Amino acid sequence: MTMNILSIAGTDPTGGAGIHADIKAFSAMGGYAMAAITAVVAQNTRGVRSFVALDPSFVGDQIDAVFDDVRVDAVKIGMVANARIVETIAQRLYAHRAGNIVLDPVMVAKSGDHLLEPDAVAAISELLVPLATVTTPNLPEADVLLGTDAKWSLDAMRTSAVELRQLGSEWILLKGGHLHGSAQSVDLLHGPQTTIELSAPRIRTRSDHGTGCTLSAAIAALLPTCSVEDSARMAKAYLHGALAASEDLDVGHGHGPLHHFHQLWRELPRSLAELSGTGETTTTQSAEHGNSR
Known part of the structure; x- marks a missing residue:
């Protein structure tokens, strides 16, 4: 049976991140892709120009329309834009008893442009993180969620993974892509009574737009049929392949997309x-x- 996976996220006109990356990753993992849009974003491979958050009630209507008609096997949450949208997402997912939720706490685009209004950080931490089966912050996002300014190392990641899980998510995948100076890219998967290091050779490429979206989406597509550990391992292997093949594409003049x-x-x-x-x-x-x- 094909798994039905819902993305709740923002758009990317150039197709490298947001719901566009999620739909590609779901499909590549063998899932049927669906999407509820939270914000319309004017961006390309060079950066974000602006975004318009949709009315929270309309975001809720999209989510209800999916759940009222389709069996939803997993949910991936990406860009949420503001606190009111966060509240709506949390209410709807709780009401529909959604499971296999993967939260990618999108706050800043690859270009450094902010994709989240300040009032949303506390709402994400209080309302969405406790609903998540897996939360997948990168290191800057971990700093924001914890209110810290860490000097990152692998040991610091181990400590922070434990602290992040105390916010309520069942599992934390703390991504180490921003931890430079190593030939390996190491992510930490921390869950009930276990911490697992997931390592892959670091790939030097500018075509890395949408890596976080893609990884979390791949995990969501795999969760209905695999364990969290296996989902994370396979998703990371898929991301590594998509990064390695990214130079086969010719899209844009900035941070190009992965080859999903x-x-x-x-x-x-x-x-x-x-x-x-x-x-x-x-x-x-x-x-x-x-x-x-």
């Missing part, structure tokens, strides 16, 4: 040949753009 469908696209020529009945792979070229497909 790197595995599928490599199989496309053979799959299309099989569908056409030729049994052969071919390469076609667009006369207008000169792009190989």
Whole structure:
């Protein structure tokens, strides 16, 4: 049975982050993707220009429309914009008895632009974190949630993961991408009576837009059928592959997107040949753009 996964998040016109990244990650993990939009964001690979938060009641209507008709197997929460939207999301998810909730506490875009109004931080901590099966902050977000200004190291991450879990989330995945100076990118998965280090070789690329969205979305898509530990491990492996293949894309002039469908696209020529009945792979070229497909 295909799992139905709902993203509650903001938009990205260039397709690298927000609900666009979530939909791609859900699909790549074999899930059926759905989305309720919290904010419309004018951004590209270079940065955020502005955003408009939707009316909280309309956000609630979107969530209700999904739950009233579709079996929802997991929920990923991303950009929430303000406290009133946070309150609405929490109320609706509680009323619908939603499970397998992954919270990515989006606060700042890759460009450094803020995506969260100041009044929302306390609301996220008090209302959404306790609902979450897994909360996935990066190091700057962990500082905001804890009200600290940590000098980050792996030991500091271990201490902070414990403190973050005390806010109420069942599991914490503290992402170490901002911990520079190491050839490995280490995330800490902290849950009931266990802390697990998830490590992968660090990839040097500017095409890293939407990494947090993608990782949390992949975990959400896997949670209905896998343990939290297995979901986190597989999601990190998928993210590593999407980052490694990101240079195959040519999108924008800033922080480009990941290659969410790197595995599928490599199989496309053979799959299309099989569908056409030729049994052969071919390469076609667009006369207008000169792009190989």
